[in-house]
Amino acid sequence: MLNKGVPKTLYMSLLTIVTLLSISFNILAVRGSVMVTGKIVDVDGKSLESVEVRVYSGGSLVTRTYSSSNGVFSLNLESGMYEIQLEKRGYEARSMIVSIPFSGYKDIGLIVLDYSLKFTISLTSLRVKSMAEVSIPVTICNKGFQDELVEIQVETPEGWEAGVYSGSAQIWGLRLTQNEIQNLVMKIRVPFNASGQYELKARALGSTKQENTVSIYVEKAEPQILVSNYLTAQGLGGSTVTFELTIRNPLTKRFTAQISVMTPSSWVGSIVREDGRRLYDVSLDAGESLRALLKISVPENAQPGNHEVRVCAISQEFVSSFSFYIIVAGGTVEPKAYTDTPYVESYAGSSAKFPIEVENTGESDGVVSINVTQLPIGYPWKLSDLSGNILSKVYLKPSEKRRLNLIVEIPPLAEPQTIPFMLEACTQESSSRLNLTLGVLGFYSMSYETQNFYTESTAGSTSGFIIEVKNNGYSFLTNVRPEIINVPDKFKVEYSPEVVRARDPFTGMT
Numbered sequence: 001m002l003n004k005g006v007p008k009t010l011y012m013s014l015l016t017i018v019t020l021l022s023i024s025f026n027i028l029a030v031r032g033s034v035m036v037t038g039k040i041v042d043v044d045g046k047s048l049e050s051v052e053v054r055v056y057s058g059g060s061l062v063t064r065t066y067s068s069s070n071g072v073f074s075l076n077l078e079s080g081m082y083e084i085q086l087e088k089r090g091y092e093a094r095s096m097i098v099s100i101p102f103s104g105y106k107d108i109g110l111i112v113l114d115y116s117l118k119f120t121i122s123l124t125s126l127r128v129k130s131m132a133e134v135s136i137p138v139t140i141c142n143k144g145f146q147d148e149l150v151e152i153q154v155e156t157p158e159g160w161e162a163g164v165y166s167g168s169a170q171i172w173g174l175r176l177t178q179n180e181i182q183n184l185v186m187k188i189r190v191p192f193n194a195s196g197q198y199e200l201k202a203r204a205l206g207s208t209k210q211e212n213t214v215s216i217y218v219e220k221a222e223p224q225i226l227v228s229n230y231l232t233a234q235g236l237g238g239s240t241v242t243f244e245l246t247i248r249n250p251l252t253k254r255f256t257a258q259i260s261v262m263t264p265s266s267w268v269g270s271i272v273r274e275d276g277r278r279l280y281d282v283s284l285d286a287g288e289s290l291r292a293l294l295k296i297s298v299p300e301n302a303q304p305g306n307h308e309v310r311v312c313a314i315s316q317e318f319v320s321s322f323s324f325y326i327i328v329a330g331g332t333v334e335p336k337a338y339t340d341t342p343y344v345e346s347y348a349g350s351s352a353k354f355p356i357e358v359e360n361t362g363e364s365d366g367v368v369s370i371n372v373t374q375l376p377i378g379y380p381w382k383l384s385d386l387s388g389n390i391l392s393k394v395y396l397k398p399s400e401k402r403r404l405n406l407i408v409e410i411p412p413l414a415e416p417q418t419i420p421f422m423l424e425a426c427t428q429e430s431s432s433r434l435n436l437t438l439g440v441l442g443f444y445s446m447s448y449e450t451q452n453f454y455t456e457s458t459a460g461s462t463s464g465f466i467i468e469v470k471n472n473g474y475s476f477l478t479n480v481r482p483e484i485i486n487v488p489d490k491f492k493v494e495y496s497p498e499v500v501r502a503r504d505p506f507t508g509m510t
Contacts, residue, residue, distance in 0.1 A: 116144025
């Protein structure tokens, strides 16, 4: 009801003001400002100052602020949904969605920002031997919003070698773009004289410092100076066993060492170069190697069994040794001799060759002696291999065969005959006999000589010639009878003696 004491125009003005005030209060109730706070710390709980806090709504920037020295930030926002982004150089970029109420106060709470640079070593505790080479996977990534220039450092104990590698290239520094990840390898070379507990520190220096510690326990191990592919061989009393040996320098510096051989009592061992010279010491650069031969002489009375021979390389810093084993077989050597040509013919004054094959049918290797018996005196013989080397013994492994030539010299004056004899291949335990036959063929030859081929004589007289007939062959001539041919008509020719019953080789008759 209109108050009659109030003018109508004034009443309408007051009503308008009240209505506008009511509308204004409703708007403030809907769009009231809310205080939003939070605290930013690093992974160690330390407050982070000057972190940029940006607030977005619908992709548009609404407001921004920075954290204080105690890591706290605050800002006023109207109710609604917002994206808050946090950025600080050296730390990861962080984004979160926050719902702001219609009224009151909004505390986001504690926000943890990790470092933008992450340097991770997967293996942090190792147990290795000295001189080992170790490779450890390493990961470096950038989770920040800016590129990172990173310096790589590796701190090692004295005498150690270590570095971070990409393939074969050592990395001292690199640039990482936003969200880039690099998978690398840290290579560590343990020195030969290391022993006990050690620590290595690897650092990545960028906007922040990242450090990892690797703990390594080293067991002392002698450097492998001596190398051979074969460590065991069979031998027999009286034989020589040979091993191929490589002497190498696995260190990172030059070394000099004396070389010695330790053998069982009464055995003899030596190391020789490829040119046959005896080796007493070596001096090799890093990575250099030398090939040599280890020769072991097994005594005749060596007992069956497994015998150790040890080679040592001794320097001022270390002693490296390597063992070889020689098995002296307890079995027997069973020789067998045979031939496809047991009968050979040859002329007196020449030589006869018998092809022989000797085999070891036993279970042990050894030396086989070869001898020839029942040849007459004056028939020397010799045994040779296919290269012409003269020998009287052969060394044969089990099932091994050796082709030889038995050569018998026939004396010049030998009469035609057949001579049976025997070849024997023997050891101390057994023997094999081979029956052979030599057929001696005669060699016959004659010549004549005279002092005059011409004479003068009167008709009815007698004239003579002296003629000497020689036996130039290697065999006796018997019943030698001269024969006259082409005698002129009415000439009478006589000679004396008419028959020579026997004539030695290389002698004549007149």
